[in-house]
Amino acid sequence: MSREQWCSSECWSRCMCWPIAxxxxxxxxYHKPTVPKCAKSNYSLWAPTPPxxxxxxxxTAFALSSLLMAAPVSAQAEVxxxxxxxxxxxxxxxVIVLVRGDDVLIPLQDLVNAGLREIxxxxxxxxxxxxVSLQSLAPQMTFQRDDANLVLRLQVGAAQLPQTVIDxxxxxxxxxxxxxxxxxxxxxxxxxxxxxEQLTAASEVAISFxxxxxxxxxxxxxxxxxxxxxxxxxxxHRRHLTTLTLGDAFISSDLLGGGGLWGGxxxxxxxxxxxxxxxxxxxxxxxxxxxxxxxxxxxxxxxIRQVTLPPGPFxxxxxxxxxxxNRLRIVIKDAEGNQQVFSRNFVQSFTLLxxxxxxxxxxxxxxxxxFGTENFSYGDQGQFLAAxxxxxxxxxxxxxxxxxNGDLLxxxxxxxxxxxxxxxxxxxxxxxxxxxxxxxxxxGYNYPGRRLAFGGGVRLLSGNYVNTGLGLGDDRPQLEGFxxxxxxxxxxxxxxxxxxxxxxxxxxxxxxxxxxxxxxxRRNLSLYLQGSRFxxxxxxxxxxxxVTFNYFLNNAVTLNTGWLQQGNQGVPFLNVSRSLxxxxxxxxxxxxxxxNEQAFVSGTFSYNAPWSRYQxxxxxxxxxxxxxxxxxxxxxxxxxxxxxTRPVQGSFVLVDVPNVGGVRTYLSNQExxxxxxxxxxxxxxxxxxxxxALRIExxxxxxxxxxxxxxxxxxxxxxxxxxxxxxxxxxxNYVGRVVILRGSERIIPNLGQLTLERNKEKILxxxxxxxxxxxxxxxxxxxxxxxxxxxxxxxxxxxxxxSDDLFTDVGEVSCSLPDSPR
Numbered sequence: 001m002s003r004e005q006w007c008s009s010e011c012w013s014r015c016m017c018w019p020i021a022x023x024x025x026x027x028x029x030y031h032k033p034t035v036p037k038c039a040k041s042n043y044s045l046w047a048p049t050p051p052x053x054x055x056x057x058x059x060t061a062f063a064l065s066s067l068l069m070a071a072p073v074s075a076q077a078e079v080x081x082x083x084x085x086x087x088x089x090x091x092x093x094x095v096i097v098l099v100r101g102d103d104v105l106i107p108l109q110d111l112v113n114a115g116l117r118e119i120x121x122x123x124x125x126x127x128x129x130x131x132v133s134l135q136s137l138a139p140q141m142t143f144q145r146d147d148a149n150l151v152l153r154l155q156v157g158a159a160q161l162p163q164t165v166i167d168x169x170x171x172x173x174x175x176x177x178x179x180x181x182x183x184x185x186x187x188x189x190x191x192x193x194x195x196x197e198q199l200t201a202a203s204e205v206a207i208s209f210x211x212x213x214x215x216x217x218x219x220x221x222x223x224x225x226x227x228x229x230x231x232x233x234x235x236x237h238r239r240h241l242t243t244l245t246l247g248d249a250f251i252s253s254d255l256l257g258g259g260g261l262w263g264g265x266x267x268x269x270x271x272x273x274x275x276x277x278x279x280x281x282x283x284x285x286x287x288x289x290x291x292x293x294x295x296x297x298x299x300x301x302x303x304i305r306q307v308t309l310p311p312g313p314f315x316x317x318x319x320x321x322x323x324x325x326n327r328l329r330i331v332i333k334d335a336e337g338n339q340q341v342f343s344r345n346f347v348q349s350f351t352l353l354x355x356x357x358x359x360x361x362x363x364x365x366x367x368x369x370x371f372g373t374e375n376f377s378y379g380d381q382g383q384f385l386a387a388x389x390x391x392x393x394x395x396x397x398x399x400x401x402x403x404x405n406g407d408l409l410x411x412x413x414x415x416x417x418x419x420x421x422x423x424x425x426x427x428x429x430x431x432x433x434x435x436x437x438x439x440x441x442x443x444g445y446n447y448p449g450r451r452l453a454f455g456g457g458v459r460l461l462s463g464n465y466v467n468t469g470l471g472l473g474d475d476r477p478q479l480e481g482f483x484x485x486x487x488x489x490x491x492x493x494x495x496x497x498x499x500x501x502x503x504x505x506x507x508x509x510x511x512x513x514x515x516x517x518x519x520x521x522r523r524n525l526s527l528y529l530q531g532s533r534f535x536x537x538x539x540x541x542x543x544x545x546x547v548t549f550n551y552f553l554n555n556a557v558t559l560n561t562g563w564l565q566q567g568n569q570g571v572p573f574l575n576v577s578r579s580l581x582x583x584x585x586x587x588x589x590x591x592x593x594x595x596n597e598q599a600f601v602s603g604t605f606s607y608n609a610p611w612s613r614y615q616x617x618x619x620x621x622x623x624x625x626x627x628x629x630x631x632x633x634x635x636x637x638x639x640x641x642x643x644x645t646r647p648v649q650g651s652f653v654l655v656d657v658p659n660v661g662g663v664r665t666y667l668s669n670q671e672x673x674x675x676x677x678x679x680x681x682x683x684x685x686x687x688x689x690x691x692x693a694l695r696i697e698x699x700x701x702x703x704x705x706x707x708x709x710x711x712x713x714x715x716x717x718x719x720x721x722x723x724x725x726x727x728x729x730x731x732x733n734y735v736g737r738v739v740i741l742r743g744s745e746r747i748i749p750n751l752g753q754l755t756l757e758r759n760k761e762k763i764l765x766x767x768x769x770x771x772x773x774x775x776x777x778x779x780x781x782x783x784x785x786x787x788x789x790x791x792x793x794x795x796x797x798x799x800x801x802x803s804d805d806l807f808t809d810v811g812e813v814s815c816s817l818p819d820s821p822r
Contacts, residue, residue, distance in 0.1 A: 103133055245266040531545045612645075617630075732808065
């Protein structure tokens with residue numbers, strides 16, 4: 001019950017209105033200040049101006065009232081009052097309490113509604129309501145009565161307050177993302193004319209429906225033979241993050257597993273279906289505050305978030321982190337200005353899975369052989385592979401693998417863990433084939449520091465170790481290892497080094513060491529110094545040194561020049577390139593170098609047209625030259641239409657700005673092109689399942705059109721299309737008058753309402769006193785209309801005529817009701 005409702009009903013007997021007991025009713029009614037916080041509107045009904053003959057009693061009443069109000073309440077006195085309840089400085093609303101001496105009895109439900117938990121204390125039933133003595137709750141809870149402001153202040157421990165959970169990554173999807181999976185298909189083509197003599201071609205076809213895709217590639221060789229590439233039917237289940245593939249697929253597992261290109265069936269976890277999902281362990285922070293507080297979260301000394309914390313325990317879940325070494329600092333400031341700082345260092349590894357999250361692959365089929373030369377050549381033996389990994393703890397992920405065929409069997413275990421000084425990955429496996437046992441061990445370590453990062457790994461395979469990708473007669477590295485390190489010296493200098501070693505069973509030892517220094521001389525000028533040494537068996541070592549300057553002329557053009565010294569031979573070189581834009585435009589690349597007293601010159605020019613891509617290139621080495629002309633493009637069908645376009649890369653989208661041509665369209669703030677005369681443009685290079693940012697230029701839309709959102713976030717399926725329809729419509733405004741006819745009676749729906757409905761969309765217009773209505777940004781057509789006026793409801797069909805005028809008056813329209821019974 002609100003304060004006003006309670007005052008109006010019970011104030012005169014329970015509102016601490018002391019003058020009731022000491023003065024005539026007229027005097028009391030005149031003494032308004034003694035009624036605490038009662039509504040004036042209610043009070044005025046009870047308090048007329050007192051008659052003159054009673055005014056002589058006012059001084060006496062006021063004096064006695066003041067004495068009683070000022071006197072302390074005795075231990076036996078019980079008075080009901082309304083107080084504003086505050087819990088740990090947070091206002092919870094008004095409550096009706098019973099004041100008994102120095103104690104206050106408050107309804108138990110009011111404390112529950114204020115969020116308090118585990119409430120003990122002495123209980124009493126007063127007028128059928130369970131009350132709690134606040135004095136009996138000490139010392140866990142203390143209270144203070146502010147009778148001057150009628151505020152009851154409670155101070156409780158944080159454990160008695162509700163828990164606040166702030167999840168920094170509830171779904172991690174950007175807000176407003178739209179998943180679109182209409183029926184669509186495309187055909188990519190490419191024609192290659194080599195040296196104006198040989199003609200080859202390539203094509204790719206894909207059909208997408210319901211997020212599933214059927215894809216295949218086909219090529220035409222110079223001698224006229226057809227060459228099949230990969231063919232597969234892929235079914236994606238985005239909610240479960242799984243993909244089922246029937247056909248050709250590349251299979252892989254852990255460091256010791258086999259795989260390769262198989263034809264068969266594959267069922268696997270596919271995190272690419274939810275690219276915003278954070279797979280790695282997330283850090284949670286728990287704490288408690290007793291007053292309203294604020295928290296500032298710093299990651300690697302950068303402020304990334306500020307949150308408000310109400311009193312009570314709290315959890316900050318899924319705090320963000322970067323791959324590598326992280327330093328998290330949380331600064332909490334309470335209402336009194338006190339400050340607490342919490343810090344934690346931890347390592348984030350991409351090989352770790354958060355607890356409860358798993359990844360797997362189950363595959364069965366046959367190895368595809370002679371890929372690129374034969375179309376349907378598969379191995380005679382069937383084979384299988386199954387692997388599973390599960391996040392156990394924040395710093396521990398375990399996995400297992402089993403694979404084999406009719407001749408071999410291989411089983412292995414693996415683990416990934418985070419330690420205070422880096423991450424560690426370990427795998428071990430055993431195999432058997434033809435009665436011979438084999439074994440393998442792999443260990444990898446990585447310290448991903450911010451200034452200094454280093455890592456390495458080693459793999460040992462026995463001579464008889466086999467898996468589905470490594471036969472008994474195949475050569476294998478019995479021992480191989482690598483090491484790398486990167487040192488950042490400020491923002492301008494980075495030094496890195498790599499070392500690789502392998503000892504194949506059937507060949508000589510190979511080693512390679514490389515060191516690279518990158519110097520940022522200016523914002524658009526950098527220097528690369530690289531030296532390497534390569535050893536292979538008993539051959540002489542090969543040393544190589546290079547010096548390269550990279551100069552960025554603008555956002556598109558890059559110039560690099562330098563010197564490459566290999567052994568006793570020096571090679572100067574010069575390269576210039578302009579990147580090809582995402583939309584219509586051109587790009588080029590040119591290179592000049594001198595080697596063995598022979599010049600080498602090459603150049604390529606590319607152009608993106610709205611419906612295709614063209615490229616011409618030429619290379620000259622000494623007296624030998626070669627030219628190539630390339631034409632690429634595609635045809636897409638989506639939304640019942642066919643479009644010519646540049647080759648589809650990944651996925652695509654049809655942007656629809658209904659019937660408005662010439663509107664500039666942007667993908668990730670890069671202009672792609674303009675809509676055609678029907679208001680449509682196809683963009684062929686989107687990322688599947690990501691939120692691709694699309695935008696239209698509202699300045700290109702006529703002024704007499706209404707514009708909704710000009711930006712959309714669209715996520716198309718794999719090898720499929722999406723439709724991004726922007727809410728742009730002619731701003732046609734309709735006015736008119738409506739009357740209700742009931743028999744011979746003509747009723748004006750004064751201040752009623754007219755509702756139009758079409759395609760499950762409702763539009764409302766209030767009616768003027770004369771029954772006039774007004775609708776803006778409506779499309780012409782027939783609508784189901786309903787007039788509501790007092791108790792009347794009348795439905796009819798309203799047709800709005802097409803018009804090029806900004807305002808159209810449809811005149812008077814009527815709705816008929818049956819004559820009322822007499």
